[in-house]
Amino acid sequence: DVRLLESGGGLVQPGGSLRLSCAASGFTFSDYAITWVRQAPGKGLEWVSALTASGRNTYYADSVKGRFTISRDNSRDTVYLQMDSLRAEDSAIYYCAKSFWDVPRGYFDCWGQGTLVSVSS
Amino acid sequence: EIVMTQSPATLSVSPGVRATLSCRASQSVSSNLAWYQQKPGQAPRLVMYGASTRATGIPARFSGSGSGTEFTLTITSLQSEDSAVYYCQHYNAWPATLGQGTRLEIK
Numbered sequence: 001d002v003r004l005l006e007s008g009g010g011l012v013q014p015g016g017s018l019r020l021s022c023a024a025s026g027f028t029f030s031d032y033a034i035t036w037v038r039q040a041p042g043k044g045l046e047w048v049s050a051l052t053a054s055g056r057n058t059y060y061a062d063s064v065k066g067r068f069t070i071s072r073d074n075s076r077d078t079v080y081l082q083m084d085s086l087r088a089e090d091s092a093i094y095y096c097a098k099s100f101w102d103v104p105r106g107y108f109d110c111w112g113q114g115t116l117v118s119v120s121s
Numbered sequence: 122e123i124v125m126t127q128s129p130a131t132l133s134v135s136p137g138v139r140a141t142l143s144c145r146a147s148q149s150v151s152s153n154l155a156w157y158q159q160k161p162g163q164a165p166r167l168v169m170y171g172a173s174t175r176a177t178g179i180p181a182r183f184s185g186s187g188s189g190t191e192f193t194l195t196i197t198s199l200q201s202e203d204s205a206v207y208y209c210q211h212y213n214a215w216p217a218t219l220g221q222g223t224r225l226e227i228k
Binding site: 045 | 149167208
């Protein structure tokens with residue numbers, strides 16, 4: 001059974017940091033790209049960051065570039081999203097999603113259940 | 122960046138009838154188009170890919186069509202469980218942008 005499980009969300013003050021994790025199971029993790037997608041309360045889906053299966057290529061939305069860092073450990077079947085200099089507008093549910101291919105340019109055939117990030121003083 | 126526009130924003134239909142959801146791309150995305158279903162409190166779920174191929178476990182009541190810039194998701198014999206927000210996403214290039222969603226309400 002293909003599964004993704006996010007963790008690491010929580011309440012943080014503006015300017016603070018969080019590291020999200022996305023643990024995968026049920027498939028050959030190192031063969032597929034992973035994307036982080038977020039959803040602010042009552043809003044639509046917005047892609048945040050992605051990386052290729054190898055981890056060599058990374059991609060960021062303009063809204064998080066320079067503040068977020070995506071990485072993966074294929075030996076642990078886990079993707080990470082390091083979020084620094086957090087802002088109120090980063091508050092959202094963060095989902096990790098598996099791409100159908102080894103590059104992010106694909107549809108997402110599996111999503112995690114999400115982890116909530118709240119940025120507030 | 123390709124912009125995906127969905128219409129209508131909200132669709133309210135009765136059980137048993139057909140719903141038609143539209144998605145338009147700002148430039149051609151060939152058939153590289155997916156649809157997702159998101160129910161309240163749940164993660165999105167893949168419904169359709171390649172514009173017209175149903176994902177695993179999706180009933181035959183769901184069908185997709187279109188290519189280029191105009192796409193449609195059709196759900197026949199609507200059931201209460203189909204109530205959700207539906208998003209389209211192209212994956213013809215990076216970033217693989219998503220539409221703003223159509224909320225489907227079953228009266």
